[in-house]
Amino acid sequence: MSQYRIFNHDDAIAYVRQAAQLDSAVVLQGEEIGDGNLNQVFKVWQPGQAKGFIVKQALPYIRCIGESWPLTRDRARIEAEILLYHGQHCPEYTVAVLHHDAELSTILLEDLSDLQVWRQALLNGQHVAGVSEKLGVYLAQVHVHSSDFQLDYHAQRTAQLRFANPELMAISEAVYFVDPFCDHERNNVAPEIRLEAEQLWADQALKTRVARLKHDFRCKGQALLHGDLHTGSVMVGAGKLKVIDAEFGGYGPMGFDLGVIIAHLLLNFCAQPASRQQPQRIKDVQALWRSYKIQFFQQASQGADSSLAEPEVIGAFLRQVWQDALGYAGCEMIRRTIGVAHVADIDTIADPIQKAASQRQALALGRTLIMNADQLNDAQLEHTALNIALKESFKP
Amino acid sequence: MSQYRIFNHDDAIAYVRQAAQLDSAVVLQGEEIGDGNLNQVFKVWQPGQAKGFIVKQALPYIRCIGESWPLTRDRARIEAEILLYHGQHCPEYTVAVLHHDAELSTILLEDLSDLQVWRQALLNGQHVAGVSEKLGVYLAQVHVHSSDFQLDYHAQRTAQLRFANPELMAISEAVYFVDPFCDHERNNVAPEIRLEAEQLWADQALKTRVARLKHDFRCKGQALLHGDLHTGSVMVGAGKLKVIDAEFGGYGPMGFDLGVIIAHLLLNFCAQPASRQQPQRIKDVQALWRSYKIQFFQQASQGADSSLAEPEVIGAFLRQVWQDALGYAGCEMIRRTIGVAHVADIDTIADPIQKAASQRQALALGRTLIMNADQLNDAQLEHTALNIALKESFKP
Numbered sequence: 036m037s038q039y040r041i042f043n044h045d046d047a048i049a050y051v052r053q054a055a056q057l058d059s060a061v062v063l064q065g066e067e068i069g070d071g072n073l074n075q076v077f078k079v080w081q082p083g084q085a086k087g088f089i090v091k092q093a094l095p096y097i098r099c100i101g102e103s104w105p106l107t108r109d110r111a112r113i114e115a116e117i118l119l120y121h122g123q124h125c126p127e128y129t130v131a132v133l134h135h136d137a138e139l140s141t142i143l144l145e146d147l148s149d150l151q152v153w154r155q156a157l158l159n160g161q162h163v164a165g166v167s168e169k170l171g172v173y174l175a176q177v178h179v180h181s182s183d184f185q186l187d188y189h190a191q192r193t194a195q196l197r198f199a200n201p202e203l204m205a206i207s208e209a210v211y212f213v214d215p216f217c218d219h220e221r222n223n224v225a226p227e228i229r230l231e232a233e234q235l236w237a238d239q240a241l242k243t244r245v246a247r248l249k250h251d252f253r254c255k256g257q258a259l260l261h262g263d264l265h266t267g268s269v270m271v272g273a274g275k276l277k278v279i280d281a282e283f284g285g286y287g288p289m290g291f292d293l294g295v296i297i298a299h300l301l302l303n304f305c306a307q308p309a310s311r312q313q314p315q316r317i318k319d320v321q322a323l324w325r326s327y328k329i330q331f332f333q334q335a336s337q338g339a340d341s342s343l344a345e346p347e348v349i350g351a352f353l354r355q356v357w358q359d360a361l362g363y364a365g366c367e368m369i370r371r372t373i374g375v376a377h378v379a380d381i382d383t384i385a386d387p388i389q390k391a392a393s394q395r396q397a398l399a400l401g402r403t404l405i406m407n408a409d410q411l412n413d414a415q416l417e418h419t420a421l422n423i424a425l426k427e428s429f430k431p
Numbered sequence: 432m433s434q435y436r437i438f439n440h441d442d443a444i445a446y447v448r449q450a451a452q453l454d455s456a457v458v459l460q461g462e463e464i465g466d467g468n469l470n471q472v473f474k475v476w477q478p479g480q481a482k483g484f485i486v487k488q489a490l491p492y493i494r495c496i497g498e499s500w501p502l503t504r505d506r507a508r509i510e511a512e513i514l515l516y517h518g519q520h521c522p523e524y525t526v527a528v529l530h531h532d533a534e535l536s537t538i539l540l541e542d543l544s545d546l547q548v549w550r551q552a553l554l555n556g557q558h559v560a561g562v563s564e565k566l567g568v569y570l571a572q573v574h575v576h577s578s579d580f581q582l583d584y585h586a587q588r589t590a591q592l593r594f595a596n597p598e599l600m601a602i603s604e605a606v607y608f609v610d611p612f613c614d615h616e617r618n619n620v621a622p623e624i625r626l627e628a629e630q631l632w633a634d635q636a637l638k639t640r641v642a643r644l645k646h647d648f649r650c651k652g653q654a655l656l657h658g659d660l661h662t663g664s665v666m667v668g669a670g671k672l673k674v675i676d677a678e679f680g681g682y683g684p685m686g687f688d689l690g691v692i693i694a695h696l697l698l699n700f701c702a703q704p705a706s707r708q709q710p711q712r713i714k715d716v717q718a719l720w721r722s723y724k725i726q727f728f729q730q731a732s733q734g735a736d737s738s739l740a741e742p743e744v745i746g747a748f749l750r751q752v753w754q755d756a757l758g759y760a761g762c763e764m765i766r767r768t769i770g771v772a773h774v775a776d777i778d779t780i781a782d783p784i785q786k787a788a789s790q791r792q793a794l795a796l797g798r799t800l801i802m803n804a805d806q807l808n809d810a811q812l813e814h815t816a817l818n819i820a821l822k823e824s825f826k827p
Contacts, residue, residue, distance in 0.1 A: 199588055
């Protein structure tokens with residue numbers, strides 16, 4: 036099975052049979068269930084059983100674009116290794132990798148079809164209790180245990196080399212920090228907010244801050260990030276939570292992961308003004324951060340490096356992580372509004388006036404987070420978000 | 432010649448003959464001239480000729496300690512590659528690598544015996560004009576050209592991997608940021624300043640700042656550092672300057688290189704109160720920084736990344752580099768006073784009272800730089816240094 040080929044569902048079934056060591060007598064069914072962004076995804080199951088297996092296979096190009104945009108298949112190996120590393124330090128909240136094959140660029144994953152995508156729950160206006168708290172625990176666990184709080188120089192440098200992911204993180208660098216802050220052909224700017232986009236592109240104070248965040252994204256190799264922790268990478272339900280899709284992972288600033296998930300909560304906030312769910316999104320952000328802080332403190336204060344395990348050191352460190360997180364949250368809100376990839380939360384708003392108002396809110400709040408990252412604590416964030424929502428909603 | 436063995440001077444001669452492609456009829460003499468820290472160093476020359484060649488060979492252990500402290504010979508390859516990279520971007524001020532052999536762990540270098548070690552000139556009270564300015568140019572060149580101002584994501588990540596130097600940089604981490612800030616057995620604390628050392632070890636505010644500098648030393652991979660730029664790594668004379676000894680190099684924060692050289696100028700300052708040379712040292716620091724800033728600005732504003740090439744971005748970036756530099760300068764001053772390795776500038780002071788006063792100054796100034804890094808500009812540094820010198824000189 037070791038020569039690479041693009042799987043059809045029979046290949047996926049054969050791969051599962053071998054990788055999961057199932058007897059040849061076991062009947063298996065398979066279908067492609069990928070939502071068609073980067074990879075192929077198959078579900079393979081025994082008829083009559085609720086749960087099966089998931090096979091994720093990387094193609095040598097970006098699936099939704101085609102062969103004209105080649106992309107390393109090695110991302111499957113990198114993703115598998117990141118998930119295994121995260122799973123080692125946070126098994127409860129990391130999807131289980133059952134097998135992976137570097138040559139076939141496949142990962143065999145546990146089937147999570149009893150859970151739902153968190154973004155979908157949010158779009159349905161459904162509150163799933165405890166998600167933010169669990170995500171805070173997950174992030175603190177995987178961050179601390181891949182950082183200098185736990186690893187000595189050699190171990191951390193080795194991990195930084197092993198998890199180097201230059202092709203995919205270069206894409207992140209471009210789509211987060213370059214394209215949305217200039218009139219780039221990859222951008223996707225609705226005509227209704229073209230003026231606001233142009234104001235951002237001319238805003239040198241903002242661009243100076245973004246340049247710093249961009250620099251830090253590349254050079255601040257603090258921890259093994261998930262790298263793409265939006266609400267679509269989180270599966271929830273029945274008191275469970277599993278994080279999936281780590282192909283954009285690699286070493287980077289801890290605040291990046293936090294910022295991305297905070298941004299998606301705030302994008303959802305901007306998408307539903309005056310709904311009952313709106314205040315809950317701010318509470319989610321606060322709960323996430325508080326849970327992260329508590330778990331981080333606990334893990335870091337038992338860390339292997341005694342010079343870092345001091346409360347004052349951890350406290351000062353966390354203040355910087357929060358500031359970084361707000362900056363990255365701002366970038367993510369802006370790039371998901373005027374960059375190449377948007378979010379369903381806003382894109383599915385039917386009323387064009389309402390949609391433009393949500394987009395304006397997202398841009399304004401994103402900009403404020405970037406500019407005021409060093410002045411906003413998690414309580415003030417609420418006030419700021421509500422103020423901006425109010426102001427932007429009443430614009431012509 | 433490719434099997435590793437520890438060279439005697441005949442081996443060094445044979446190596447030079449081959450590597451420099453000298454005819455077998457050419458008569459060569461050789462002698463070991465290493466000052467006995469990490470490596471063997473041979474000078475090989477033709478009788479009657481003023482200049483010859485330098486052969487530097489890494490031993491599989493730390494020379495001055497012996498086989499009980501093994502150390503990778505790969506450091507010779509890493510050093511050669513760093514010097515070549517630096518030489519590519521600043522040939523005027525980087526010692527020329529003529530040949531290197533990874534298996535023999537040798538580097539063939541140009542002979543700089545027409546120059547003198549800068550530290551020696553400083554110890555002799557000799558002012559060599561233009562050294563600080565040249566060093567500023569050197570550092571700005573090698574920093575900018577190995578940073579995101581010039582390299583795209585892939586090129587910089589590749590360089591970070593290629594120049595990874597975990598064994599030697601782990602030593603730096605320990606001797607700069609761990610040992611001097613606790614009562615470590617490797618420390619070398621004069622009885623006269625034991626009290627001051629103990630005060631530092633109990634100073635949690637200081638240790639919190641040092642923990643941050645330690646974290647950044649490991650995680651802030653901004654540029655390909657020299658990694659050990661003290662005044663003994665700089666050869667000067669006759670209007671020339673050459674930087675040598677890059678085996679502690681690797682990716683790290685730009686402020687580290689600046690901080691180390693600033694610290695050695697300030698250690699010399701502390702060593703000679705009331706001499707005519709003392710005010711010159713502060714001027715040297717200021718000239719170094721101003722030269723660095725100008726060169727950095729010029730190179731960065733023509734950089735490949737247009738989002739970083741903006742004056743506001745470069746200015747904000749340089750402010751952070753300066754703050755980092757002061758922090759690292761403070762660590763270096765402290766570790767060179769109470770850590771394992773001291774500096775001749777202070778250690779050669781014959782009068783024990785004067786020596787202790789110089790050491791106290793170095794500790795106090797080092798602490799001030801770390802604590803006030805975000806408040807001191809290069810002009811205020813002068814005032815601060817003179818104030819501390821005055822205060823510590825009159826202590827009992």
